[in-house]
Amino acid sequence: MQVKVVLNEDEMPRQWYNLAPDLPTPVPPPLGPDGKPISPDMLAPVFPMNLIEQEVSQERWIDIPEEVLALLYRWRPTPLHRAYALEKFLGTPAKIYYKNESVSPPGSHKPNTAVVQAWYNKQFGIEKLTTETGAGQWGSALSFAGALVGLEIKVYMVRISFDQKPFRKIMMETWGGKCIPSPSPYTKTGRKILKEQPDTPGSLGIAISEAIEEAVTDPSGKTRYSLGSVLNHVMLHQTIIGLEVKKQLEKIGEKKVDVVIGCAGGGSNFAGLAFPFMYDKINGAEIDIIPVEPASCPTMTRAPYVYDFGDTAEMTPLLPMHSLGHAFIPPPIHAGGLRYHGIAPLVSGAINDGLATPKALHQLECYEAAVTFARTEGIIVAPETSHAVAAAIQEAKKAKEEGKEKVILFNLSGHGLMDLTGYQKYFEGELQDYALPDEEMQKFLKVLDGLPKP
Amino acid sequence: MQVKVVLNEDEMPRQWYNLAPDLPTPVPPPLGPDGKPISPDMLAPVFPMNLIEQEVSQERWIDIPEEVLALLYRWRPTPLHRAYALEKFLGTPAKIYYKNESVSPPGSHKPNTAVVQAWYNKQFGIEKLTTETGAGQWGSALSFAGALVGLEIKVYMVRISFDQKPFRKIMMETWGGKCIPSPSPYTKTGRKILKEQPDTPGSLGIAISEAIEEAVTDPSGKTRYSLGSVLNHVMLHQTIIGLEVKKQLEKIGEKKVDVVIGCAGGGSNFAGLAFPFMYDKINGAEIDIIPVEPASCPTMTRAPYVYDFGDTAEMTPLLPMHSLGHAFIPPPIHAGGLRYHGIAPLVSGAINDGLATPKALHQLECYEAAVTFARTEGIIVAPETSHAVAAAIQEAKKAKEEGKEKVILFNLSGHGLMDLTGYQKYFEGELQDYALPDEEMQKFLKVLDGLPKP
Structure with missing residues (x-):
């Protein structure tokens, strides 16, 4: 009974995967204040040119420099766990795997x-x-x-x-x-x-x-x-997560993943796990790929696909993405995490192309799932990660109803040791479910009036 | 350049190492309130008999049950890191390795x-x-x-x-x-x-x-x-740490360790790393083995070897150990960790037999070392662990002075993410060094009057 799969340093992927050239519908370019596409030069005061090159790259595979590998080795490759205890608790025929990004010194995938x-x-x-x-x-x-x-x-x-x-x-x-x-x-x-x-x-x-x-x-x-999220080069760097998982699954002879799940705020931990599997999906594999967001901040499931600013103060270029409008503010009854008004353009593009099917969950279900997870698998996850855990449990229950031995994979993007206040509020009954009402959403979306459309 | 060494689950040790039968001078038995040796039966209301058997065992190797291995696999084997960045910062010819016990879900070796x-x-x-x-x-x-x-x-x-x-x-x-x-x-x-x-x-x-x-x-x-510490069976379970390290060093062809370091409160993380190396020392290897304590609680370096209670309320059996007396209270200027008045009988025995040479350090040096470690190796260690880091840095500097390419190994027993207040006090200059004055110690030792001597 193998509880987790580790990789040696020399088994770590040597390249990142860039989804951009493989998306069936190319992502439109970012726009400047004049509504015209931003050129790499215009980003030069903000980012160094070597990262701007990655930002606009159409190369599928990008080499990871040796010195960068040596830095990543400090905590990578991270373990892939089989959730035997959770499976047993749920009585599901599904196999549940999770990639444990919580072992980095800061405690997350970031x-x-x-x-x-x-x-x-x-x-x-x-x-x-x-x-x-x-x-x-x-x-x-x-x-x-x-x-x-x-x-x-x-x-x-x-x-x-x-x-x-x-x-x-x-x-x-x-x-x-x-x-x-x-x-x-x-x-x-x-x-x-x-x-x-x-x-x-x-x-x-x-x-x-x-x-x-x-x-x-x-x-x-x-x-x-x-x-730390949203931009193409950030998604690129995070693909090390999913690329490691592929090697780990291969190592234990697990040939096929049926469901891939990640929580999504800006989108980077989801993209990191899922993009390498989208590559398979684009090439014909049948995989359900599910980014999960809170019902209180329903960017992917309900917001329109628009050009919007990345920040409230309208200083960034306009990005093509699903957005609740850059003035969006989530309600205080929400315990935090995944509050961003937009979502990475590459994730938006994948949703538009049918490669990912987003889902919105309520926070009480997410905390309940997180507590179940802590009491079976033993890891206290971050409030953000609880959304991925809850979706994985939903899928495992569905597999039980259908009597299918599905393989479910999710990203454990971070531990919750620095965010225990959310758990406390949950235990004390202070949290409530909240789905953004449509009329509220329409108000927030007003800031998009007059902006160009993708 | 290998930054860390990992083991697969099937490479994990299958037995714990029991130091008791190998100590040149056998540890005297615990005593009851009547001053007579405690029999296993007398401990039965407190501990289950299967653990009492381990507590009194004189077997050198004790099998780890398969089901226990499956539980330990949740986070074990833990990585062994080479501290290249710290070595470079110190300009030392020494090689520094540390065993990273902070990756367990609760964040320590416990x-x-x-x-x-x-x-x-x-x-x-x-x-x-x-x-x-x-x-x-x-x-x-x-x-x-x-x-x-x-x-x-x-x-x-x-x-x-x-x-x-x-x-x-x-x-x-x-x-x-x-x-x-x-x-x-x-x-x-x-x-x-x-x-x-x-x-x-x-x-x-x-x-x-x-x-x-x-x-x-x-x-x-x-x-x-x-x-969670002090007793023989606790030390036994922790030896998985040092036994893993031996396999990891073997894997990279590192034949000889010169210095082994662990911080010691009750003694369990030190024992866990060091006891398997004491086995080598008993069999002729030259190794400096250093348990480190705070100068404010100098149990190993200055307290007498006595029979004392494990608790202030005198409810436990009398244990043979170095002790400051069971009424000992460390001063409030100390940031916490390693405050226990006694130390595990097996660790005390090892010190008496010359197998370990304890050292006491001041807390400012320890926090300084911890900050250096965070800014080079990237891990924020627990305040307790900072004592091991500081001692490792001292040894690496000594190796530099002597121009020797020593191999130094220490136990990173836990991360400090739940104990950041100590760091805050350090940065704000609120912490002071404090060595227990001799007259203070003599006062605390008075509670030992009238108790039997080992």
């Missing part, structure tokens, strides 16, 4: 792109990266990456999270990252907002604006901005 | 014995385990074990920790464990203390007393008590 971005920036001569963080996961991962690669990291953390989650700041500082509450007095944007609304709790939109402003206005030209 | 104890209790027909917890690590590990094995877990948590560390309680509850502040109204001991001192912050001694009382007074006879 370092898979953080260390890579840090390395490419360093190669390009960059000395400092700025970024934003909401709950703190991305800021932690980039601070970790900065320590490994030797880059200065500055994280603008949404003020309300900064105040409520002091431990995330300590994590970042321990890795040498600088974490400051946003809005801050260090940027024009921050100063303006602080003057107008001194007591603002901040927002991810403001934090993004501050981080980009600091990067593009640094007179030395040695500062760039880093984004 | 589940290595928790799941084993839970399994043996279950086999014996036990339905419920009680235990105490200070900072919360052991209570978390046993709750995790209870979920995996299917046992009810009740954790008496020292009230001040219960109030200050609410996240530990949520962890335990997520795994289905019940965590209550001690003193509690559920035991005679608890009620008595609550009546006399309603505002007491509690103590580990009181919590142990409550946990044992609940176990031995359960009329069903289906409840037992579980201890």
Whole structure:
């Protein structure tokens, strides 16, 4: 009885998989403020050219540099687990596998792109990266990456999270990252907002604006901005997850996966696991591929496919994606995670092409699934990851009803040890289910009026 | 360049190593309140007989049952890392390896014995385990074990920790464990203390007393008590750590280890790594084996070898060990971890026989080492583990001075993600070094007057 499958370092994939050239319908380009396609040069003040090349690449396979592999080896390859205890608890004939991304030092899949971005920036001569963080996961991962690669990291953390989650700041500082509450007095944007609304709790939109402003206005030209999801090169770096899984399944003779599941906020952990399986699907394999989102933030299942800004402050290019509008704010009864208004253009494209079938779940079902998982498999998952767990349990129950020995695979994108407050609220009955009402959604979508259509 | 060494499940050791029969000087037996040796039967109300058999065993190798292996596979074998980045930072010719026990779901080495104890209790027909917890690590590990094995877990948590560390309680509850502040109204001991001192912050001694009382007074006879360190069977279960390391070093052709280091509170993570190497030392190998403790709690380096109680309330048998006296209380300027007044009898015996050479370190040096480690190797270690890191850095610097290519190995016993407050205090300059003054120690040692001598 093999409980988990490990790989040696020399068995790790040597290339990332780029879905872009294989999508039946090419993803439209990002647009500038003038409505015209953005050229790579126009992104140069924000990102280093070597990452911009990956962003626009149409190569299917992209080599992972040896030095990057050595960085990834710190915690990769990650284990693939067979969920025997969960299967037994559910009495399902399905086999359930999960990829355990929680074993990275910051506790999630995010370092898979953080260390890579840090390395490419360093190669390009960059000395400092700025970024934003909401709950703190991305800021932690980039601070970790900065320590490994030797880059200065500055994280603008949404003020309300900064105040409520002091431990995330300590994590970042321990890795040498600088974490400051946003809005801050260090940027024009921050100063303006602080003057107008001194007591603002901040927002991810403001934090993004501050981080980009600091990067593009640094007179030395040695500062760039880093984004933890949504963009093509981020999805690319995360495909190491699914590529490892394929090798692991091959190692134990598991020939066919029937269902692939990942939770999706910006889309990167889902893409990381699923894109290598989409390659098989494009080439004729029958696989159900399911990105899962909360019913309170139904980007993939209900929002239109549009051109929208990546941030609230309208500083980013317009991206073609499913979006609830860049002014979207999820309700406070939601415990956090997966709150982004949009979703990666490549994931949107895959949905449009019928390669992925999104699903929205309510948070009480997700926490219930997470508790079941902790009490069977023993891992306390992140609130975001609980959506993937709940969908996997649904599929396993369906397989039981149908009497089918399906193979179900999901991404355990992170542990929940830094986010136990959500569990506490769940145990104390403080959480409620909430599906975004249609009239509410229509209000949020108004910000899209007048923007170009893909 | 191999960054870490992994093992497949089928490469995991199939037996634990018992140091007891190999110690040149046999460890004296535990004594009862009458000063006479405790017989196995006398421990039966507290522990199941199958674990008592391990506790008193003189067999060198003890088989790990197949079902226990399947439980350990959930997170084991754990990786052995080569600390290339730390070596480079230090400019040392030494090779530094560390065993990464932080990848277990509760984040430390403690589940290595928790799941084993839970399994043996279950086999014996036990339905419920009680235990105490200070900072919360052991209570978390046993709750995790209870979920995996299917046992009810009740954790008496020292009230001040219960109030200050609410996240530990949520962890335990997520795994289905019940965590209550001690003193509690559920035991005679608890009620008595609550009546006399309603505002007491509690103590580990009181919590142990409550946990044992609940176990031995359960009329069903289906409840037992579980201890996370100190005892022989706990050391035994932890030897899986060092036995794995030996296989890992063999796999990469590393023939000889010069220095083995572990931090030691009760002694279990140190013993787990070091005992298999003591076997080599007993058989002629030259190895420096170093258990590390805080200068504020200098059990191994300065306390006498005596018979002492394991708990403040004098409910346990008398154990032969180095001890500061069971009334010892470390000063509040110490950030936590490794505060136990005694040390495992087997570790004490090894020290007496010259197999291990303990060292005491100050906490500022330990936090400094931990921050260096986080910024080079990328892992934020537990405050306890920082002592092992600091000692490893000292040895690597010594090797540099001597120009020797030594092989240094230490145990990364746990991550610090649940204990970031210590790092915060360190960054804010709130921590001070403190070595227990001799006159203070003499005061604490007074409780030993009149007890038998080993």
